[in-house]
Amino acid sequence: MLWSIGKPMPLLDLRKEVTHGGWSSWISTMCTKTCGGGIGESVRYCNNPTPSLLGRGCRGKSHRKGPCNVRPCGQISAQTEDLIRKIIREVDMN
Secondary structure: OEEEOOEEEOOOOOOOOOOOOOOOOOEEEEEOOOOOOEEEEEEOOOOOOOOOOOOOOOOOOOEEEEEEOOOOOOOOOHHHHHHHHHHHHHHHHO
16 A cells, blocks of 8 residues: 555556557558659557556557658549549539
8 A cells, every 4th residue: 555645545556557569550651753663651659558657668669660642643533533523513503
């Protein structure tokens, strides 16, 4: 039992409070090219969940590099094409 300003406080059993860390999803942060294939960087964080004081941190790397924007230049991505179609539909409705 611990005491704080004259009041008893229970001592935490730290073994019961152990939370081991888990990785977040990968997040793309940059790419060297906008099309034609570049090298990109991704990051993830050890916060899913964040490890407790006695918990293990995440294993593995928090940064990675790999190919990105591999579509040929002059072509638009599927996401951009979908956005253009959505805008055209909205304009046609007005």
